[in-house]
Amino acid sequence: MSFFNYQNNLIHAAVAAALAVINIFIVLTLDPPNLAQGVFGNIFYIHVPVAWTAFLMYLCVMISGILFLTKKDKVWDHRGLAFAEVGTLFMFLVLTTGPIWAKPAWGIFWPWEPRLTTSLVLFLIFLGYFMLREFGGNPEQVSRYAAVIGILAFLDVPLIFLSVKFWLPEMQSHPQVGQYFDSANPLPTYLVIFSFVSLLVVSSLMVRLRTNILSMKEVR
Amino acid sequence: MNLQVTDLSKSFYRFPVFKSFSLQVESGEKIGLSGPNGSGKTTLLKMISGIMSVDSGEIKIGENNVSPDDTAARKNLYYLGHSVGLYPRLTGQENLAFISGLYGNPETNISAVLTKVGLDFNQNKLVKFYSQGMLQRLKLATVLILDPDILLLDEPLAGLDTEGIQLFESLFNEWKTGEKTMLIVSHDRHWLSSKTDRIIELN
Amino acid sequence: MLIHLILKDLKIEWRSKEIITSMFIFGLAITLIFPLAFQVAPVLIRTFAPGLLWVVILFTSVLGLNRLFSLERDENAMWSWTSAPVDRGTVYIAKVVSALIFVLMSELLFILPFFIFLNLPANFSFFQLALILFLGTGAIVSVGCLISGITLQAGLRDVLIPILLFPAASPVAIAATKCTGLLFDQKPMTDWNFWLLILGSFFVIFGLFGYLVFNRIVEE
Secondary structure, three states: OOHHHOHHHHHHHHHHHHHHHHHHHHHHHOOOOOHHHHHHHHHHHHHHHHHHHHHHHHHHHHHHHHHHHHHOOHHHHHHHHHHHHHHHHHHHHHHHHHHHHHHHHHOOOOOOOHHHHHHHHHHHHHHHHHHHHHHOOOHHHHHHHHHHHHHHHHHHHHHHHHHHHOOOHHHHHOOOHHHHOOOOOOHHHHHHHHHHHHHHHHHHHHHHHHHHHHHHHHOO | OOEEEEEEEEEEOOEEEEEEEEEEEOOOOEEEEEOOOOOOHHHHHHHHHOOOOOOEEEEEEOOEEOEOOEOHHHHHEEEEOOOOOOOOOOEHHHHHHHHHHHOOOOOOOHHHHHHHOOOOOOOOOEHHHOOHHHHHHHHHHHHHHHOOOEEEEEOOOOOOOHHHHHHHHHHHHHHHHOOOEEEEEOOOHHHHHHHOOEEEEOO | OHHHHHHHHHHHHHHHOHHHHHHHHHHHHHHHHHHHHHOOOHHHHHHHHHHHHHHHHHHHHHHHHHHHHHHHHHHHOOHHHHOOOOOHHHHHHHHHHHHHHHHHHHHHHHHHHHHHHOOOOOOOOHHHHHHHHHHHHHHHHHHHHHHHHHHOOOOOHHHHHHHHHHHHOHHHHHHHHHHHHHHHOOOOHHHOHHHHHHHHHHHHHHHHHHHHHHHHHOOO
16 A cells, blocks of 8 residues: 555645745745845755754664664664665765855855864765675675664764864854853744654655655565 | 584575584484585584584584684584685695694604504695695594594595495494594485495485 | 684684785875875874874775675685684774784884985884874774674675765774874873773774674575
């Protein structure tokens, strides 16, 4: 039976669509948190929540990997792959919105800022993850390998972040994102949180749909 | 030592090779495994020996589960496969000493064992220069060194010359007397039926 | 048992000297190519030297790890320990120790030509350099042995090791280069002990992780 034949999945899809439309409206019409950046400043409402969602997806890959290795239940392998795919898609958006925002805002495409650099490294590890999935051989073996890489990737995150943060202090001189969460003007904070929640609904729908497709392929 | 396989399942590229397969082998019993190519004979032996993972189900040797986390089950068995399973760049003597060390066995009788299997003049030759028959004799020497309770033999006569086959037959009689539990894979059904208590057909 | 496993690798390498020789010659080749390709003044080469050293070590480690694990693949030699009553975590530790010995020995061989060709002054503590090399190399091989174990039975093994290792080891590249650069600048150890801590943490975290999961990845 198709995924969208189930009522709760239809409701999930409808809510995701509605939130996505509202989110796009906000991003396109409201003032940016830093007026000096003009329309490019609105990328803040996409870039930050997309980054949070991407990292959350990768955290879920790690958790799925741990559960697959301990419980040996195939559904955790499917979930892990689904989280990895959705996470990598969102991470690609982070890596594209980052330079689009950075160039007009700070004059350079790539600021080597710790969060962005950590995102790039994670993205590269997960490209390797997909190569392993594709060319690693027997799917039953590859499931275990992918679980280990998924855990390894997220274990690396604090080390990558710390090392880049203290790597070249002169590279960190551009304005930090944190200034936009100014308590005197809470609107950007609320909008980013709303954006994050709507992206969670959309990404969870994507993960559930993808997990369903993978599970159907498994059945013989 | 008895062997119990319960509800074993295993797939390759999503094609099931075993689906809820069960097998009970009593201590000292000799079981033949027969079947066409791709029926899972070698796969079963590899899963029992711990070389290959199991998708679901349980394999027990005595009281111990065969699992990656548990070494106890692997203490008393040896898998004699049709692949070499030895280091080509070590000598016969060094390979035996290495495996002996892994099983916690004393290494003192290695030369005597190599003489018994007819490899005394080749024990200091690198394994990569061994012929197929010499490799098979070296694997038989490993069985003699380790003296396991459970033997998993995969085409044990492969590559052996007439003298080698005679050697195997005499060793087999010793193992039979010693009440070893054996699972033997062979395409020669006639030979298999003369050596085992029963034959299981895998398809 | 750990000693048996380490001695086995050392014995094979002693006979052929294949791993150390190939790493040394490859390291020399990279050391030659970089100054030729960059064509910069000697004083700038000295600035690049710490980073170049660790690029050489990373590239040669990939070569060494590939060869070290290929020994297990030849004639399915690994069946000797996968079917034996050996804790596979112990096998991982043995591989890390063997890899560490081989890479450190190749470093010992190419460090002198490295200093000579790049005209580097050697006015620092060799004990401190040895400490950095030990921790940095240990960090690389701890994650490298895990990745090599994963790709042991995978297709495209030669390609997957660097694709997965280089992004995962990026904190090592940063921290080791920082330590080495500050050492070459004759800064006291207190100035770079944070980076030593990063290296040590990486070594411990991935060493522990590798020990815990290795039994799951070596089965066919």
